[in-house]
Protein backbone atom coordinates (compact mmCIF):
# COMPACT_ATOMS: atom_id res chain seq x y z
CA UNK A 1 0.00 0.00 0.00
CA UNK A 2 1.51 3.34 -0.99
CA UNK A 3 -0.44 5.75 1.29
CA UNK A 4 -1.31 5.12 4.91
CA UNK A 5 -4.75 3.52 4.90
CA UNK A 6 -7.37 4.57 7.44
CA UNK A 7 -9.84 7.18 8.64
CA UNK A 8 -13.13 8.10 7.03
CA UNK A 9 -14.06 5.79 4.14
CA UNK A 10 -17.04 6.92 2.01
CA UNK A 11 -18.95 4.50 -0.22
CA UNK A 12 -21.19 5.82 -2.97
CA UNK A 13 -24.93 5.11 -3.08
CA UNK A 14 -26.33 3.32 -6.11
CA UNK A 15 -27.62 6.15 -8.32
CA UNK A 16 -27.91 7.14 -11.97
CA UNK A 17 -27.91 10.85 -11.07
CA UNK A 18 -24.26 11.59 -11.83
CA UNK A 19 -24.40 15.32 -11.14
CA UNK A 20 -25.81 14.80 -7.65
CA UNK A 21 -23.39 11.92 -6.99
CA UNK A 22 -20.38 14.05 -7.89
CA UNK A 23 -21.62 17.10 -5.96
CA UNK A 24 -22.25 15.09 -2.80
CA UNK A 25 -18.93 13.26 -3.14
CA UNK A 26 -17.07 16.55 -3.55
CA UNK A 27 -18.69 17.78 -0.33
CA UNK A 28 -17.74 14.59 1.55
CA UNK A 29 -14.12 14.73 0.33
CA UNK A 30 -13.96 18.39 1.35
CA UNK A 31 -14.98 17.29 4.84
CA UNK A 32 -12.00 14.94 5.09
CA UNK A 33 -12.89 11.50 3.70
CA UNK A 34 -9.58 9.72 3.09
CA UNK A 35 -10.93 6.84 0.99
CA UNK A 36 -13.77 6.59 -1.54
CA UNK A 37 -15.30 3.38 -2.91
CA UNK A 38 -17.39 3.57 -6.09
CA UNK A 39 -20.24 1.10 -5.52
CA UNK A 40 -22.91 0.88 -8.20
CA UNK A 41 -24.67 -2.44 -8.67
CA UNK A 42 -27.32 -1.39 -11.21
CA UNK A 43 -26.06 1.02 -13.88
CA UNK A 44 -24.78 -0.04 -17.30
CA UNK A 45 -21.09 -0.14 -18.21
CA UNK A 46 -21.07 3.25 -19.94
CA UNK A 47 -22.58 5.09 -16.98
CA UNK A 48 -20.36 3.27 -14.51
CA UNK A 49 -17.30 4.31 -16.53
CA UNK A 50 -18.51 7.93 -16.72
CA UNK A 51 -19.24 8.07 -12.97
CA UNK A 52 -15.98 6.30 -12.16
CA UNK A 53 -13.95 8.82 -14.16
CA UNK A 54 -15.66 11.73 -12.41
CA UNK A 55 -15.13 10.23 -8.97
CA UNK A 56 -11.50 9.38 -9.73
CA UNK A 57 -10.85 13.01 -10.71
CA UNK A 58 -12.40 14.24 -7.44
CA UNK A 59 -10.26 11.83 -5.42
CA UNK A 60 -7.10 12.94 -7.18
CA UNK A 61 -8.05 16.60 -6.49
CA UNK A 62 -8.48 15.88 -2.78
CA UNK A 63 -5.65 13.37 -2.31
CA UNK A 64 -8.08 10.56 -1.44
CA UNK A 65 -7.68 6.87 -2.23
CA UNK A 66 -10.09 5.68 -4.96
CA UNK A 67 -11.39 2.10 -4.94
CA UNK A 68 -13.99 0.31 -7.07
CA UNK A 69 -16.41 -2.22 -5.60
CA UNK A 70 -16.59 -5.69 -7.20
CA UNK A 71 -15.44 -4.79 -10.73
CA UNK A 72 -11.72 -5.48 -11.14
CA UNK A 73 -11.78 -4.71 -14.86
CA UNK A 74 -13.37 -1.27 -14.27
CA UNK A 75 -10.77 -0.55 -11.58
CA UNK A 76 -8.02 -1.41 -14.06
CA UNK A 77 -9.57 0.61 -16.90
CA UNK A 78 -10.03 3.69 -14.70
CA UNK A 79 -6.56 3.51 -13.12
CA UNK A 80 -8.14 3.24 -9.64
CA UNK A 81 -5.99 2.64 -6.57
CA UNK A 82 -7.67 -0.71 -6.05
CA UNK A 83 -10.78 -2.78 -5.59
CA UNK A 84 -13.01 -4.15 -2.83
CA UNK A 85 -14.14 -7.76 -3.17
CA UNK A 86 -16.55 -9.98 -1.23
CA UNK A 87 -17.48 -13.64 -1.25
CA UNK A 88 -19.39 -13.38 -4.57
CA UNK A 89 -16.68 -11.41 -6.36
CA UNK A 90 -13.27 -12.01 -7.93
CA UNK A 91 -10.68 -13.69 -5.73
CA UNK A 92 -8.10 -11.55 -3.94
CA UNK A 93 -5.16 -13.10 -5.77
CA UNK A 94 -6.89 -12.75 -9.16
CA UNK A 95 -7.64 -9.08 -8.44
CA UNK A 96 -4.03 -8.43 -7.51
CA UNK A 97 -2.81 -10.23 -10.63
CA UNK A 98 -4.88 -7.84 -12.77
CA UNK A 99 -4.21 -4.64 -10.78
CA UNK A 100 -0.60 -5.18 -9.77
CA UNK A 101 1.44 -5.63 -6.61
CA UNK A 102 0.88 -2.08 -5.36
CA UNK A 103 -2.90 -2.10 -5.75
CA UNK A 104 -5.15 -1.94 -2.72
CA UNK A 105 -7.30 -5.07 -2.56
CA UNK A 106 -9.86 -4.96 0.27
CA UNK A 107 -11.79 -8.02 1.37
CA UNK A 108 -15.16 -8.44 3.09
CA UNK A 109 -14.85 -10.73 6.09
CA UNK A 110 -18.39 -10.31 7.48
CA UNK A 111 -18.40 -11.49 11.14
CA UNK A 112 -15.45 -13.90 10.97
CA UNK A 113 -11.84 -13.33 12.05
CA UNK A 114 -10.99 -16.63 10.26
CA UNK A 115 -12.06 -15.10 6.95
CA UNK A 116 -9.77 -12.16 7.69
CA UNK A 117 -6.82 -14.45 8.41
CA UNK A 118 -7.43 -16.26 5.13
CA UNK A 119 -7.80 -12.96 3.26
CA UNK A 120 -4.48 -11.70 4.62
CA UNK A 121 -2.81 -14.96 3.61
CA UNK A 122 -4.17 -14.45 0.07
CA UNK A 123 -2.76 -10.92 -0.09
CA UNK A 124 -5.57 -8.62 1.06
CA UNK A 125 -4.53 -5.03 1.82
CA UNK A 126 -7.28 -4.52 4.39
CA UNK A 127 -10.11 -6.54 5.89
CA UNK A 128 -13.68 -5.31 6.43
CA UNK A 129 -16.13 -6.51 9.09
CA UNK A 130 -19.86 -5.84 9.13
CA UNK A 131 -22.56 -5.10 9.57
CA UNK A 132 -21.59 -3.51 12.88
CA UNK A 133 -25.10 -1.96 13.16
CA UNK A 134 -28.36 -2.49 11.27
CA UNK A 135 -28.03 -1.08 7.75
CA UNK A 136 -30.93 0.16 5.63
CA UNK A 137 -28.80 -0.39 2.50
CA UNK A 138 -28.20 -4.04 3.39
CA UNK A 139 -30.81 -5.08 5.96
CA UNK A 140 -30.06 -8.77 5.46
CA UNK A 141 -26.38 -8.43 6.39
CA UNK A 142 -25.07 -10.59 9.22
CA UNK A 143 -24.21 -8.58 12.36
CA UNK A 144 -20.54 -8.38 13.34
CA UNK A 145 -19.46 -7.79 16.96
CA UNK A 146 -17.22 -4.81 17.71
CA UNK A 147 -14.81 -7.17 19.52
CA UNK A 148 -13.56 -8.24 16.06
CA UNK A 149 -11.59 -5.01 15.77
CA UNK A 150 -9.51 -5.81 18.86
CA UNK A 151 -8.95 -9.34 17.50
CA UNK A 152 -7.91 -7.87 14.14
CA UNK A 153 -5.03 -5.93 15.73
CA UNK A 154 -2.89 -9.05 15.39
CA UNK A 155 -3.34 -9.06 11.60
CA UNK A 156 -0.77 -7.38 9.41
CA UNK A 157 -3.32 -5.16 7.66
CA UNK A 158 -5.80 -2.43 8.68
CA UNK A 159 -9.42 -3.21 9.59
CA UNK A 160 -12.51 -1.44 8.23
CA UNK A 161 -15.97 -1.31 9.83
CA UNK A 162 -19.16 -1.16 7.75
CA UNK A 163 -22.92 -1.16 8.26
CA UNK A 164 -25.23 1.36 9.88
CA UNK A 165 -22.47 3.67 11.07
CA UNK A 166 -23.51 7.26 11.82
CA UNK A 167 -22.33 10.21 13.90
CA UNK A 168 -24.40 8.75 16.77
CA UNK A 169 -22.42 5.50 17.00
CA UNK A 170 -19.12 6.04 15.14
CA UNK A 171 -17.06 6.86 18.22
CA UNK A 172 -17.65 3.40 19.72
CA UNK A 173 -16.47 1.76 16.48
CA UNK A 174 -13.29 3.83 16.45
CA UNK A 175 -12.70 3.11 20.14
CA UNK A 176 -13.21 -0.62 19.45
CA UNK A 177 -10.16 -0.38 17.18
CA UNK A 178 -11.43 -0.07 13.59
CA UNK A 179 -8.73 1.60 11.47
CA UNK A 180 -11.38 3.01 9.12
CA UNK A 181 -15.15 3.53 9.25
CA UNK A 182 -17.05 3.11 5.99
CA UNK A 183 -20.48 4.64 5.42
CA UNK A 184 -23.05 5.21 2.71
CA UNK A 185 -26.33 6.62 4.09
CA UNK A 186 -25.12 8.78 6.96
CA UNK A 187 -22.82 10.64 4.56
CA UNK A 188 -24.79 10.72 1.31
CA UNK A 189 -28.21 11.39 2.90
CA UNK A 190 -26.92 14.13 5.19
CA UNK A 191 -28.32 17.63 4.83
CA UNK A 192 -24.73 18.91 5.18
CA UNK A 193 -22.38 16.13 3.99
CA UNK A 194 -19.26 18.24 4.56
CA UNK A 195 -20.15 18.84 8.21
CA UNK A 196 -20.90 15.16 8.85
CA UNK A 197 -17.70 14.07 7.08
CA UNK A 198 -15.69 16.61 9.10
CA UNK A 199 -17.16 15.33 12.37
CA UNK A 200 -16.44 11.69 11.47
CA UNK A 201 -12.95 12.32 10.09
CA UNK A 202 -12.08 14.18 13.31
CA UNK A 203 -12.50 10.91 15.24
CA UNK A 204 -9.19 9.85 13.68
CA UNK A 205 -7.25 13.04 14.42
Ligand SMILES: Cc1ncc(COP(=O)(O)OP(=O)(O)O)c(N)n1
Pocket residue numbers: 011037039069070084085086087088089106108128129130160162182
Ligand atom coordinates in the same frame (compact mmCIF):
# COMPACT_ATOMS: atom_id res chain seq x y z
C1 LIG B 1 -15.55 -1.53 2.94
C2 LIG B 1 -16.55 -2.53 2.48
N1 LIG B 1 -16.86 -3.57 3.28
C3 LIG B 1 -17.77 -4.47 2.90
C4 LIG B 1 -18.38 -4.36 1.66
C5 LIG B 1 -19.36 -5.40 1.19
O1 LIG B 1 -18.83 -6.16 0.12
P1 LIG B 1 -19.66 -7.42 -0.46
O2 LIG B 1 -19.90 -8.38 0.63
O3 LIG B 1 -18.97 -7.90 -1.66
O4 LIG B 1 -21.08 -6.78 -0.85
P2 LIG B 1 -21.38 -5.65 -1.96
O5 LIG B 1 -20.89 -4.34 -1.44
O6 LIG B 1 -20.67 -6.01 -3.22
O7 LIG B 1 -22.86 -5.68 -2.09
C6 LIG B 1 -18.02 -3.27 0.86
N2 LIG B 1 -18.56 -3.07 -0.36
N3 LIG B 1 -17.11 -2.38 1.27
Ligand SMILES: Cc1nc(C(=O)O)sc1CCOP(=O)(O)O
Pocket residue numbers: 108110129130131132134135136137138141142162163164165182183184185186
Ligand atom coordinates in the same frame (compact mmCIF):
# COMPACT_ATOMS: atom_id res chain seq x y z
C1 LIG C 1 -22.42 -2.42 1.30
C2 LIG C 1 -22.57 -2.94 2.67
N1 LIG C 1 -21.94 -4.09 3.08
C3 LIG C 1 -22.24 -4.39 4.35
C4 LIG C 1 -21.73 -5.58 5.04
O1 LIG C 1 -22.10 -5.78 6.22
O2 LIG C 1 -20.94 -6.30 4.44
S1 LIG C 1 -23.28 -3.26 5.08
C5 LIG C 1 -23.34 -2.34 3.65
C6 LIG C 1 -24.12 -1.08 3.51
C7 LIG C 1 -23.49 0.09 4.24
O3 LIG C 1 -24.33 1.20 4.09
P1 LIG C 1 -24.77 2.09 5.32
O4 LIG C 1 -23.56 2.83 5.79
O5 LIG C 1 -25.79 3.03 4.72
O6 LIG C 1 -25.36 1.19 6.36
Ligand SMILES: [Mg+2]
Pocket residue numbers: 069070084085086087088089
Ligand atom coordinates in the same frame (compact mmCIF):
# COMPACT_ATOMS: atom_id res chain seq x y z
MG1 LIG D 1 -19.09 -7.32 -3.60
